[in-house]
Amino acid sequence: MSQPLTATRPTNAATSIFPLRQPPPLCSFLFIIVLIVATFYTLHHPDATPPLLFSNNALTLRRLFLSSASNATISSYLRALTRHPHLAGTKPSLDTLSYVTNHFQSLGLDTHLAEYEALLSYPAHISVAARFSNNTTVEFDLNDGPGDDDVVRPYHAYSPSGSAQGNVVFVNHGEERDYRALELIGVSVRDCVVLARKGESLGRGGIVKIAEAKGALGVLIYAENDGGGFGGIERGTVMRGIGDPVSPGWPGVVGGEKLSLEDDRVARRFPKILSLPLSLRNADIILASLGGARAPVEWRNSGRVGSGQRVGPGQTVVNMTLQGELTMKKVHNVVATIRGSEEPGRYVILGNHRDAWTYGAVDPNSGTSALLDIGRRFSVLLKSGWRPRRTILLCSWDAEEFGMIGSTEWVEENVLNLGESAVAYLNVDCAVQGSGFFAGATPQLDGLLLDALKLVQDPDDVALTVEETFKSQNNIIERLSRVDSDFSGFLHHAGIPSIDMYYGADYPVYHTAFDSYDWMIRNADPLFHRHVAMAGVWGLLGIILADEPVLPFNYISYAEQLQAHRDALSKLLQGKASVDPLSMAIQEFSLVAKEAQDEAKKLKEQAYNKNDVAAAAKRRELNDRMMLGERGFLDSEGIKGKEWFKHLVYGPAAEPESKLGFFPGIADAIATNSSEGMIEHEIWRVARAIQRASRALKGGFT
Numbered sequence: 010m011s012q013p014l015t016a017t018r019p020t021n022a023a024t025s026i027f028p029l030r031q032p033p034p035l036c037s038f039l040f041i042i043v044l045i046v047a048t049f050y051t052l053h054h055p056d057a058t059p060p061l062l063f064s065n066n067a068l069t070l071r072r073l074f075l076s077s078a079s080n081a082t083i084s085s086y087l088r089a090l091t092r093h094p095h096l097a098g099t100k101p102s103l104d105t106l107s108y109v110t111n112h113f114q115s116l117g118l119d120t121h122l123a124e125y126e127a128l129l130s131y132p133a134h135i136s137v138a139a140r141f142s143n144n145t146t147v148e149f150d151l152n153d154g155p156g157d158d159d160v161v162r163p164y165h166a167y168s169p170s171g172s173a174q175g176n177v178v179f180v181n182h183g184e185e186r187d188y189r190a191l192e193l194i195g196v197s198v199r200d201c202v203v204l205a206r207k208g209e210s211l212g213r214g215g216i217v218k219i220a221e222a223k224g225a226l227g228v229l230i231y232a233e234n235d236g237g238g239f240g241g242i243e244r245g246t247v248m249r250g251i252g253d254p255v256s257p258g259w260p261g262v263v264g265g266e267k268l269s270l271e272d273d274r275v276a277r278r279f280p281k282i283l284s285l286p287l288s289l290r291n292a293d294i295i296l297a298s299l300g301g302a303r304a305p306v307e308w309r310n311s312g313r314v315g316s317g318q319r320v321g322p323g324q325t326v327v328n329m330t331l332q333g334e335l336t337m338k339k340v341h342n343v344v345a346t347i348r349g350s351e352e353p354g355r356y357v358i359l360g361n362h363r364d365a366w367t368y369g370a371v372d373p374n375s376g377t378s379a380l381l382d383i384g385r386r387f388s389v390l391l392k393s394g395w396r397p398r399r400t401i402l403l404c405s406w407d408a409e410e411f412g413m414i415g416s417t418e419w420v421e422e423n424v425l426n427l428g429e430s431a432v433a434y435l436n437v438d439c440a441v442q443g444s445g446f447f448a449g450a451t452p453q454l455d456g457l458l459l460d461a462l463k464l465v466q467d468p469d470d471v472a473l474t475v476e477e478t479f480k481s482q483n484n485i486i487e488r489l490s491r492v493d494s495d496f497s498g499f500l501h502h503a504g505i506p507s508i509d510m511y512y513g514a515d516y517p518v519y520h521t522a523f524d525s526y527d528w529m530i531r532n533a534d535p536l537f538h539r540h541v542a543m544a545g546v547w548g549l550l551g552i553i554l555a556d557e558p559v560l561p562f563n564y565i566s567y568a569e570q571l572q573a574h575r576d577a578l579s580k581l582l583q584g585k586a587s588v589d590p591l592s593m594a595i596q597e598f599s600l601v602a603k604e605a606q607d608e609a610k611k612l613k614e615q616a617y618n619k620n621d622v623a624a625a626a627k628r629r630e631l632n633d634r635m636m637l638g639e640r641g642f643l644d645s646e647g648i649k650g651k652e653w654f655k656h657l658v659y660g661p662a663a664e665p666e667s668k669l670g671f672f673p674g675i676a677d678a679i680a681t682n683s684s685e686g687m688i689e690h691e692i693w694r695v696a697r698a699i700q701r702a703s704r705a706l707k708g709g710f711t
């Protein structure tokens with residue numbers, strides 16, 4: 010099933026990674042690579058003696074990795090993975106499990122499964138009917154596929170079962186401020202069914218949570234982009250928190266402790282009111298029928314209210330029903346291990362999920378096919394004699410769509426080992442959804458990420474590197490406070506430096522029946538060059554992090570980012586609370602970061618000798634401090650109201666309206682109008698977290 014492996018397909022490979030109209034001869038191709046690497050080297054190490062990274066070996070290795078790229082293999086993996094819909098817990102998902110497992114095994118990689126039992130949620134029966142003022146009743150069509158019975162009906166996983174009937178009120182994006190706007194025109198949603206259009210700041214779980222608090226009986230959510238004009242309907246989870254709901258905070262191992270559904274720790278993970286997704290077309294029919302109050306002016310100007318310009322409640326009544334099935338299912342993670350030769354107990358982890366709402370060509374199997382190709386290419390390197398210094402894990406997670414369940418259970422089971430030995434986690438979910446490179450990272454990895462981008466050819470412009478287009482188009486490395494992919498457990502719970510990457514900002518067939526191989530080749534990546542570029546960046550990051558004798562972390566970037574966060578916070582607070590504790594902690598962190606950087610520079614400049622035990626010990630000691638620096642930001646009590654999330658710099662604010670995107674605890678305290686004392690307490694907690702990070706980075710004891 011997996012591709013036969015040949016170490017030598019250089020000509021093919023050259024054309025695929027450098028998609029020149031006329032494939033250059035091999036020698037000029039290699040010359041370009043050498044040139045890029047050499048330029049990269051001189052730019053960054055003007056005065057240093059070459060460390061291993063830039064020694065002939067490392068150069069040859071990277072050249073081999075880049076030249077072993079192949080769009081043909083990636084496309085064949087994607088085609089195989091997306092033949093059938095493969096929702097977690099269903100039979101076809103087991104086919105993708107064996108495809109991935111067999112692939113890694115056939116490459117000779119040491120491969121094992123990490124399996125859990127988790128509570129998953131499926132729809133047994135759904136219906137939505139509306140009765141209008143003209144007394145006609147419409148039963149809506151709730152399918153979005155070509156009627157393929159293998160594709161799960163559009164639904165919201167973990168919505169309660171039952172039915173809800175009420176007058177419809179349109180609530181725009183369903184944010185707090187939208188309800189305030191409704192209040193101003195005298196509209197309450199109590200005992201109504203609300204209709205919301207998904208916006209950018211609030212996820213579907215947040216929309217339901219607020220509607221529930223406002224006394225609504227049910228929620229209908231539609232996406233405005235209409236599945237690319239196909240009439241797609243967006244599936245998704247509305248569970249609160251992440252991971253298996255019946256083993257909250259501990260691994261849901263087979264035969265382990267599982268809470269009952271009645272237990273409050275489980276019950277609070279689910280909404281109390283019904284919700285379902287709706288197509289844009291059906292939402293428009295309801296919108297057009299609404300009577301009641303005239304929509305707020307801003308909503309009318311946005312053009313998204315119906316022709317009547319009204320928001321309800323009028324005479325339009327919706328009756329929605331959902332008969333759901335909550336059931337324990339096995340979830341299967343695949344872990345392939347490439348054992349490190351010199352520091353086998355230090356880990357670089359590459360991860361992507363495998364389960365999909367439907368066919369999953371973008372989400373997530375564009376990433377899976379890139380991961381499989383990295384496996385193939387790493388095995389080429391292994392055959393050429395490469396042994397990474399540190400251990401590399403290639404991980405394929407299950408049940409991400411239900412709430413990052415596979416990766417979260419794995420992180421919970423391995424949290425101590427990860428804490429003492431994981432160097433970095435590199436996540437790719439939707440590798441390709443469109444054009445343009447996007448990335449999020451913890452700040453000590455910014456420089457490394459940009460350096461890796463310099464080594465890879467831009468897939469859309471042969472004259473440029475990914476770094477050049479990234480800088481000219483986008484040039485922002487996001488911070489990872491989002492909770493929307495598998496990096497969450499690693500960063501927010503275990504404090505592991507992380508990167509998350511994707512091509513394309515957005516795509517119209519998200520979570521619909523139209524996320525297929527066919528859509529991919531027609532719309533997002535016809536020749537798989539973007540897949541190749543992503544696999545190139547991802548794999549190089551893995552190689553560099555695994556091989557560099559001194560970890561390529563830069564905590565000065567982190568200190569600078571923390572300073573910028575403090576400034577933004579101070580501006581938002583307008584003197585309502587003092588940020589002095591933060592300022593002092595960041596100042597100390599900057600000094601320690603500078604010392605670590607100087608130390609790293611010295612160690613890198615030393616001539617590298619594998620047998621120099623004393624130098625190796627020094628490097629190891631510094632590397633461990635740099636690895637543990639990120640862990641300092643963890644706090645055992647976690648974020649108030651979301652205690653599982655332990656990282657106090659990056660993590661989800663419980664309050665959807667918090668404005669910051671970092672320091673979630675402080676953001677929540679501000680958003681809920683907490684007292685000055687409460688806000689200052691949260692500021693102190695972050696300051697202490699930064700002090701812990703300084704201490705970890707500095708080493709020793711006070």
Ligand SMILES: *[C@@H]1O[C@H](CO)[C@@H](O)[C@H](O)[C@H]1NC(C)=O
Binds near residue numbers: 142143144
């Ligand atoms: C709808 O039905 C109600 C009660 O059955 C009736 O009073 C009303 O006139 C009808 N409206 C229309 C537009 O037919």
Ligand SMILES: *[C@@H]1O[C@H](CO)[C@@H](O)[C@H](O)[C@H]1NC(C)=O
Binds near residue numbers: 142294297
């Ligand atoms: C009744 O009203 C609905 C909503 O406005 C409209 O879609 C439908 O065509 C109307 N039916 C008749 C028979 O007028």
Ligand SMILES: *[C@@H]1O[C@H](CO)[C@@H](O)[C@H](O)[C@H]1NC(C)=O
Binds near residue numbers: 136174328329
């Ligand atoms: C809503 O629809 C369901 C299923 O069609 C039906 O069983 C239920 O009685 C309806 N509810 C009301 C209040 O009409």
Ligand SMILES: *[C@@H]1O[C@H](CO)[C@@H](O)[C@H](O)[C@H]1NC(C)=O
Binds near residue numbers: 024025081084535536
């Ligand atoms: C791979 O790229 C080459 C060069 O652009 C192209 O001719 C070929 O069709 C691509 N293969 C696939 C499977 O997309």
Ligand SMILES: *[C@@H]1O[C@H](CO)[C@@H](O)[C@H](O)[C@H]1NC(C)=O
Binds near residue numbers: 680681682
């Ligand atoms: C917080 O206070 C502001 C200004 O006094 C007010 O507009 C807002 O509604 C309050 N928010 C909450 C969540 O209480």
